[in-house]
Amino acid sequence: MAERPVIARVRPDSRVPQLDREFDYRVPPGMTVLPGQRVRIPMGRGSRVQTGFVTEIVSSSEFGGTLLDVEDVVSDVQVLTPELLSLATEVASRHAGGVSDVLRLAIPPRGVRVEKAWQQNPHSGGDLPSPPQPSSAFDPDGLAQMLQPGARTWWQLPYGVNSKHPTSHYEIVSVASTVLAQGRSVVISVPDWRDVAFLHELLQEAVGEEFVSRFDADQTPGERYSHYLRGLEADPVIVIGARHAIYAPVSNLGLVLVLHDADDLHREPLAPYPHTRDVALIRAEQSGAALVLASFVPSLAALRLIEMGFVNSLHPRNDERPRVVPTSLTGAESISPQQARLPSIAFRAVAQALQEGPVLIQVFRSGFAPGLACSQCRERARCRECQGPLRAHRKGDRERCAWCSTPADRWSCGLCGSTTWVPIGQAIGRTANELGKAFPGVSVIQADGEHRKLRVPSKPALVIATRGAEPVAEGGYQAALLLDGESMLQRQSLSALTETLDGWEHALSLLSHGAQAFLTDVEGPIANAMAASSVEGLLRRELGERQHVRLPPSVRLATIEGPTAQVSTLADSLAISFPTLEAIGPVAVKSGAHRYVFKIPYSEAPQLARELRAAVVHSAVTRGRGSVRLRVSFDGASALDELASSSQ
DNA sequence: AGCACGCCGACT
DNA sequence: GTCGGCGTGCTC
Numbered sequence: 001m002a003e004r005p006v007i008a009r010v011r012p013d014s015r016v017p018q019l020d021r022e023f024d025y026r027v028p029p030g031m032t033v034l035p036g037q038r039v040r041i042p043m044g045r046g047s048r049v050q051t052g053f054v055t056e057i058v059s060s061s062e063f064g065g066t067l068l069d070v071e072d073v074v075s076d077v078q079v080l081t082p083e084l085l086s087l088a089t090e091v092a093s094r095h096a097g098g099v100s101d102v103l104r105l106a107i108p109p110r111g112v113r114v115e116k117a118w119q120q121n122p123h124s125g126g127d128l129p130s131p132p133q134p135s136s137a138f139d140p141d142g143l144a145q146m147l148q149p150g151a152r153t154w155w156q157l158p159y160g161v162n163s164k165h166p167t168s169h170y171e172i173v174s175v176a177s178t179v180l181a182q183g184r185s186v187v188i189s190v191p192d193w194r195d196v197a198f199l200h201e202l203l204q205e206a207v208g209e210e211f212v213s214r215f216d217a218d219q220t221p222g223e224r225y226s227h228y229l230r231g232l233e234a235d236p237v238i239v240i241g242a243r244h245a246i247y248a249p250v251s252n253l254g255l256v257l258v259l260h261d262a263d264d265l266h267r268e269p270l271a272p273y274p275h276t277r278d279v280a281l282i283r284a285e286q287s288g289a290a291l292v293l294a295s296f297v298p299s300l301a302a303l304r305l306i307e308m309g310f311v312n313s314l315h316p317r318n319d320e321r322p323r324v325v326p327t328s329l330t331g332a333e334s335i336s337p338q339q340a341r342l343p344s345i346a347f348r349a350v351a352q353a354l355q356e357g358p359v360l361i362q363v364f365r366s367g368f369a370p371g372l373a374c375s376q377c378r379e380r381a382r383c384r385e386c387q388g389p390l391r392a393h394r395k396g397d398r399e400r401c402a403w404c405s406t407p408a409d410r411w412s413c414g415l416c417g418s419t420t421w422v423p424i425g426q427a428i429g430r431t432a433n434e435l436g437k438a439f440p441g442v443s444v445i446q447a448d449g450e451h452r453k454l455r456v457p458s459k460p461a462l463v464i465a466t467r468g469a470e471p472v473a474e475g476g477y478q479a480a481l482l483l484d485g486e487s488m489l490q491r492q493s494l495s496a497l498t499e500t501l502d503g504w505e506h507a508l509s510l511l512s513h514g515a516q517a518f519l520t521d522v523e524g525p526i527a528n529a530m531a532a533s534s535v536e537g538l539l540r541r542e543l544g545e546r547q548h549v550r551l552p553p554s555v556r557l558a559t560i561e562g563p564t565a566q567v568s569t570l571a572d573s574l575a576i577s578f579p580t581l582e583a584i585g586p587v588a589v590k591s592g593a594h595r596y597v598f599k600i601p602y603s604e605a606p607q608l609a610r611e612l613r614a615a616v617v618h619s620a621v622t623r624g625r626g627s628v629r630l631r632v633s634f635d636g637a638s639a640l641d642e643l644a645s646s647s648q
Numbered sequence: 649a650g651c652a653c654g655c656c657g658a659c660t
Numbered sequence: 661g662t663c664g665g666c667g668t669g670c671t672c
Contacts, residue, residue: 009672018649018671022672042671042672044671045652048649063672622669
């Protein structure tokens with residue numbers, strides 16, 4: 001009499017597209033296998049042993065052949081929760097990618113020591129902390145509505161600094177503790193280590209260490225795994241972390257919050273390139289939790305959702321946005337040109353603010369390749385051979401074209417004929433040097449990727465920070481100078497405007513009450529909107545234009561890249577089955593490969609993603625003689641920029 | 649990806 | 661006769 005078979009459905013942990021599905025294995029007698037566990041299984045011709053995740057235990061298999069046995073259970077911890085599996089499945093299908101690729105982003109590698117310690121000493125459920133004092137910055141009904149299950153909200157954060165922390169962080173912590181006090185978990189995903197550090201500090205104060213779980217890039221794999229395991233416990237928890245925190249397992253999810261979703265750091269650089277915002281939308285929908293996109297100005301994607309009526313907005317009761325003074329260079333008297341190029345109004349204002357306390361100088365990201373502009377009309381200097389941007393190279397080397405490396409000899413401006421240029425987007429070290437000379441005797445503090453700084457004291461200093469690396473000044477800065485705006489806006493990127501605005505608003509949020517910001521080299525509608533606090537109008541107009549010319553976020557973008565013949569055949573067949581598809585290409589990329597970028601309406605995108613995924617699997621299984629294989633990405637990190645550069 | 653199977657050319 | 665080239669196909 002045969003016993004009822006026990007069959008484990010297993011997803012191999014493999015990057016190979018054709019293996020990104022479930023395989024059935026027999027569970028041998030005497031072995032216990034549970035869903036979510038990592039197991040070792042024989043795979044392929046030589047029955048090589050591979051690891052995989054058990055997705056299900058069943059009693060019969062559709063498979064015609066004889067089943068192989070599960071070799072071993074790696075650990076009895078059920079690391080892959082059903083919620084995570086369905087999230088990963090949806091994220092993968094939305095991006096025409098593999099589920100295993102998403103799981104690799106979501107589940108940290110196992111640490112044996114950490115796991116043993118956790119199993120011996122599981123977190124014992126303490127009493128939940130009591131709810132925080134209600135916030136006075138928002139209408140209580142609005143806040144309550146925002147936290148309703150299934151609610152989706154763009155949450156406009158308040159500006160300002162409250163002693164040691166940005167006011168916005170207190171509000172976030174207050175909202176998160178409110179949800180926790182109801183016995184539900186919160187997942188917060190932020191762009192930057194700085195936000196992780198601040199919020200973690202505040203959250204620990206608010207709800208205690210045992211209810212906070214932190215994920216960030218600086219952690220060792222062991223630490224990451226240990227925080228991951230904390231989420232698997234039955235007690236609710238507040239998870240705070242960068243991109244990958246959005247996947248953290250928690251019990252009874254009540255709120256998914258994404259901070260500054262316009263920030264580029266929310267775009268995952270690994271396949272299948274999911275954006276935190278998209279993952280958050282899917283997770284909130286699947287779990288029924290509330291979704292909050294929190295920022296000072298909405299991202300274009302958030303704005304689109306607001307205009308569709310899919311997302312509500314919640315604004316602070318009082319608008320405390322600091323005043324912005326545009327002080328264009330043109331016609332303004334600047335101090336010694338060898339030193340800082342500063343309009344005199346800004347110079348005087350900074351000098352005065354320095355009597356009171358620190359002044360923030362926000363500069364272009366250091367390390368960004370600086371460009372050249374005409375010294376007369378400020379038109380961007382372009383190569384006379386290929387129209388590529390001219391770049392200033394390292395000391396001693398000549399200026400060259402960034403695309404074709406042609407030296408920029410005998411250059412003249414295509415617009416006004418001038419033959420002299422000036423650098424734009426200069427590096428931070430140089431700015432620091434110049435400003436130090438312009439304000440002798442004032443201490444200069446640098447903050448950028450290399451010089452990490454969370455806070456500066458409230459005494460007079462010039463704090464020169466790259467965008468995104470601004471330290472918090474206790475009590476806020478007395479003034480801010482927003483430099484290099486023009487070169488930020490001139491970048492060859494479709495996200496130039498939104499990222500620039502976001503960076504500026506962030507600087508504004510760090511000002512002390514009543515302090516002003518000076519916008520030095522930007523003119524026209526953007527400067528006017530900044531001064532008039534009507535940035536949202538600017539973004540609405542931008543979104544309208546994107547709709548008109550069919551650019552994200554009003555359409556989705558898919559990219560295919562591979563051998564010319566294969567890619568063209570695929571593009572042709574897609575053009576027939578998708579009448580709404582707009583194909584841009586083929587564009588030659590490295591070593592014989594070609595690329596197409598497709599624009600597709602949201603409604604058609606899921607089907608296109610399915611077909612592209614099928615094409616990838618097919619291409620991987622029938623390997624042609626070329627070593628170049630078909631690659632596909634959906635809304636990938638670089639698709640926008642590829643489109644921008646190919647359409648110029 | 650790996651790995652085995654398979655069906656053609658020059659070797660002790 | 662057979663050793664081994666890599667093109668082809670599969671993985672519960």
